[in-house]
Amino acid sequence: MKMFDPHIHMTSRTTDDYEAMADAGVVAIVEPAFWLGQPRTHVGTFEDYFLSLCGWERFRASQFGIRHFCTIGLNPKEANNSDVADGVMELLPRYLEKDGVVAVGEIGYDDMTSAEEKYFAAQLELARSLELPALIHTPHRDKKKGTERSLALVRDVGIAEDMVLIDHNNEETLPLVLHTGCWAGHSIYPSTKMDENRMARLVQQYGSERIIINSAADWGVSDPLKVPKTVEAMRAAGIDEAQIEKVVWHNPIELFGKSGRLELGADGGRPTVDQRELFEENSVLRGQSPRVEG
Ligand SMILES: [Zn+2]
Numbered sequence: 001m002k003m004f005d006p007h008i009h010m011t012s013r014t015t016d017d018y019e020a021m022a023d024a025g026v027v028a029i030v031e032p033a034f035w036l037g038q039p040r041t042h043v044g045t046f047e048d049y050f051l052s053l054c055g056w057e058r059f060r061a062s063q064f065g066i067r068h069f070c071t072i073g074l075n076p077k078e079a080n081n082s083d084v085a086d087g088v089m090e091l092l093p094r095y096l097e098k099d100g101v102v103a104v105g106e107i108g109y110d111d112m113t114s115a116e117e118k119y120f121a122a123q124l125e126l127a128r129s130l131e132l133p134a135l136i137h138t139p140h141r142d143k144k145k146g147t148e149r150s151l152a153l154v155r156d157v158g159i160a161e162d163m164v165l166i167d168h169n170n171e172e173t174l175p176l177v178l179h180t181g182c183w184a185g186h187s188i189y190p191s192t193k194m195d196e197n198r199m200a201r202l203v204q205q206y207g208s209e210r211i212i213i214n215s216a217a218d219w220g221v222s223d224p225l226k227v228p229k230t231v232e233a234m235r236a237a238g239i240d241e242a243q244i245e246k247v248v249w250h251n252p253i254e255l256f257g258k259s260g261r262l263e264l265g266a267d268g269g270r271p272t273v274d275q276r277e278l279f280e281e282n283s284v285l286r287g288q289s290p291r292v293e294g
Contacts, residue, residue, distance in 0.1 A: 001025055001231065001241070001244070001245055001248070001249070002025060002027045002245075002249050002268065002269075003024075003025045003026045003027065003227050003228060003231065003248045003249060004026070004027065004028045004029070004030075004227075004248060004249050004252040004253065005021070005026050005028075005029045005030075005214050005215055005224070005226075005227045006029070006030040006165075006185070006212055006214050006252040006255075006256065007030060007032055007106075007135070007167060007185060007187060007214035007215070007216050008029050008030070008031060008214060008215050008216065008217045008218075008224060009031060009032070009034055009216075009217065009218035009219070010029065010031050010057055010060070010061060010068070010224075011031065011049075011052065011053070011057055012217075012218050012219035013217060013224055015060075015064065015284065017217075017224045018060070018061060018063075018064035018066060019064055020224070020225060021064075021066060021224055021225065021228075022064050022065045022066055022270070024225055024228035025228055025231075026066060026227060026228065027065075027066065027067060027264075027268070027269065027270055028066065028067040028068075028069065028252075028264060029061065029066060029067070029068055029069070030069045030070065030071060030102060030103070030135075030252070030256060031053055031057060031068060031069070031070045031071075032070065032071040032073070032103075032105045032106040032135050033049065033050060033053060033070065033071060033072050033073050033075065033105070033106065034075050034106055034218070035075045035077045035078050036049070036219070037219055037220075039078070039081065040078065040081070040084060041083065041084075042084070043084050043087030043088055043091065046074075046084065046087075046088050046091060047091055050072055050091065050095045053070040053072070054070060054072075054095070054098045054099070054100055054101065055279065055280075056279055056280075056282070057070070058070070058100055059277075059279040060279075060284055062271045062273070063273060063274075063275050063277070063284045064273065064284075065270040065271060065273045065293070066270070066271075067263075067264060067265075067270070067271055068100065069100050069101070069102045069256065069261070069262060070100060070101055070102070071101065071102060071103040071104060071105035071106060071135050072092060072095045072096050072098075072101050072104065072105075073092065073104050073105045073106060073107045073123055073135075074088045074089060074092070074107065074119050074123065075106060075107070075137070076106075076107065076108050076109055076110035076116050076119075076120065076137055076139075077110045079110075079113075079115050079116045079118075079119040079120070080110075080111070080113055080115050080116060082115070085115070085119055089119065089122065089123075092104075092123070092126060093126070093130075096126070096130055096132060099261060100261060101132075101259070101261060102132075102133065102256040102259040102261050102262055103127070103132055103133040103134060103135045103165070103256060103259060104123050104124075104126055104127040104130070104132050104133070104134045104135070105133075105134060105135025105136070105137075105165075106135045106136065106137040106167070107119070107120050107123045107124070107134065107135070107136060107137065108120055108136040108137040108138060108139075108146075108150055109137075109138070109139050109146045109149060109150060110137070110139050111139070111141075112139065112142070112145070112146060112149065117149075117153070120150075120153060121153055121156070121157060124153065124154065124157040124159050125157055125159075127159055127163065128157060128158065128159040128160075128163075131163075131258075132163070132258075132259050133163045133164070133165060133255055133256060133258050133259060134159060134163060134164050134165070135165050135167060135185075136150050136154075136164060136165060136166050136167060137167055137168060138150060138166060138167060138168045138169070138173065140168075140193075143168070143170065143172065143173055144172050144173055144176075147166060147169070147173040147176055147177065148176060150166060151166070151176065151177070151180055151182065154180070154182065155180075160181075161180050161181030161182045162181050162182075162183070162255075162258075163258060164182040164183065165182065165183040165184075165185050165212065165255060166182050166183070166184060166185065167185035167186075167187065167214070167216075168185065168186070168187045168193075168216070169184050169185060169186050169194075170186075170193065170194055170198075171198070171202065174186075174202060174206065175206075177210075178206060178209075178210065182210070183210045183211075183212055183251070183255050184210055184211055184212065185212045185213070185214060186199055186202070186211070186212065186213045186214070187213075187214055187215070187216035188213060188214070188215060188216075188223075188226035188227070188229070188230050189216070189221075189222060189223075189226070190221060190222065190223045190226075191221065196226065196229050196230040196232070196233035196234075197233050197237075199213060199230050199233065199234075200230070200233045200234045200236070200237040200239065201237070203234060203237075203239055203243065203244075203247060204237060204239060207243070208243040208244075208246040208247045208251070209246075210251065211247050211251065212247065212251050212252055212255070213226075213227060213230050213247055213248060214226075214227065215227055227248055230248075231244055231248055234247070253268075272293065273291050273292065273293040274290070274291075274292050274293075275290035275291050275292065276290045276292065
């Protein structure tokens, strides 16, 4: 079964992860722009990060047989940094036009401050005017309130709900999202929050309509194989293959396809791997023999 991990921060991961993901059936990914742990002090560092998401990281993924797409946005945490926030907002329209950019994101609430709300609303407006999907992060603390406020803001801005992915849901917030027309994302983590068995139970209870899962793997404790592992948990729970495939392949394609930039190739299969290729004179190789696959 072909799988899509629609929320993973590969910039923080290794080539071993790319190999393991490809071996486990992951064909395509979306990498949302996010914060890097270390707070940024200059707008220019965002610019290089956005360029890297659209350029080097996309190339690196292709060298392991994975199609890489990204979302571009001012993340909720750094919306609170007045040294950079307005400057990043000025950059966004230019980067939201680029190949492989399939949504505005990740945006939303973190601590639910007024600065977060201001930039969240402005970026929803940007998504609406550019006719791009929006990827919305929900806070880890007070998730229910954060989700309710996010859904209210989506309504206020007037962006079409079927263009909106509300992410990091749990048992408490999923029914709130499904009650609207928004898509519901779930991040499957190794030890905290949602795990693969809880996710399988949610699919048994609510079905597969508008349900999306991801690993949200990044620089913290996380697992880039959580999408294939959740497929196994769903199979073990007796969920039929067509429903599983809808959750891990067709749903993310339907949502991000609305950008008009989700190019998956004629057969929806893997990109050609030729590790002899260079990206601005850089190779993924370290002198070892290249993989070349047609
Ligand atoms: Zn993320």
